[in-house]
Structure formats: structure tokens, C-alpha cells
Amino acid sequence: MVNGETAQWYAIRTRSRCEKVVRDQLTGRGIEPLLPLRRHMSQWKDRRKLLELPLFSGYCFGRFVSDQRMSVLQTPGVIQIIGSATWAEPIPDEEMRALQRLMQFGEICETYPYDFLEGAMITVLRGPLQGLQGRFVRRMNRCRLIIAVNLIQQAAAVDIAAEDVAPAEEWIKNAFPAVGS
DSSP: OBTTBOOEEEEEEEOTTOHHHHHHHHHHTTOEEEOOEEEEEEEOSSOEEEEEEESSTTEEEEEEOGGGHHHHHTSTTEEEESBOSSSBOOBOHHHHHHHHHHHHHOSOEEEEOTTOOOOEEEEEOSSTTTTOEEEEEEETTEEEEEEEEGGGTEEEEEEOOGGGEEEOHHHHHHHSOOTTO
């Protein structure tokens, strides 16, 4: 908290392949960064190597107050803070908490097409992602939990057991309104 203002999460657009540099530079400037990474096995002629690549190519996240905006924009590798032409738009805390939990989960996380419309809102009942809400998609014997960051129109997916989820409370309320309300 600076000058009574609470720090908020923002999406930061970076130059191509500069996400890790931006993360490190933000840390050096006293700004809390978040760079979700995914594991990728790369195959060359003579060897294989496990790489950690940004989950959302071209984006890093930072938690800061409005007084730190110029410092973020002057960071090498930063193109812009996502929002309108006149202000940066914060990302809702629940979306960032869900993304952080997904990263702490440690399982293989992948990007997922944002334009998904199918999938019911669910809540995870058991396991390391307990309490997390997202969309549930079942395809070809795989069940997946989808977490979206709406501001940048990107989504991440992780495999999950179907028996570990239940419809989200708000989805149930909207689908089955109480009689006589």
C-alpha cells in the first residue's frame, strides 16, 4: 500500500521473447511480478531439452500502484500496460489468484483457446486445486479445468479428475432459480 492506495494486478505487454527479462527487471524495481510458465520438451537432432516458456506469450503480470506506472513503462522490454489509451485496467484479484494457484499446482499447464464457449462453471472439491473455480471441458477421455484471464483474452488448462469437481454455486443459482423468488 502506497499513499493509502492498494496495489493491483495489471497485464503488461512485452516485446517478443522478453517476458523473463521484464519479470527480472520488475523485481529489481520493487514491483511484484508474475510470469506463468509452462514446460515444453524441445527436440533437436542430437538431444532433448525441457524448456520453461511463458504460458501467455508476450505477457507478464505486475502488481503495483498507480504511482509506479511510469517505472513499469520505462522497464526494458515493456511495450504497454493493458487498458485503454488513458489508463491501465487492473485484472480482477480472483482471476490472478486462480492463475497463481494453477502455477503452484505444479502439473502440466497449457494454453487453451480463449474463444471457448462450451463448458460449465465448476468448483474443484478435492486435491491441490480445491476451491478453485473455472470452466470444465471434457474431450477425448480428458477432463480439463480452464482458467481465463479475460482482459488479455487468454486461457490456461490443466487436466483434472471429473470426480473432483461440482457445478459452481453461482452457475447453480442461475440455472435453477428458486421457485417464487
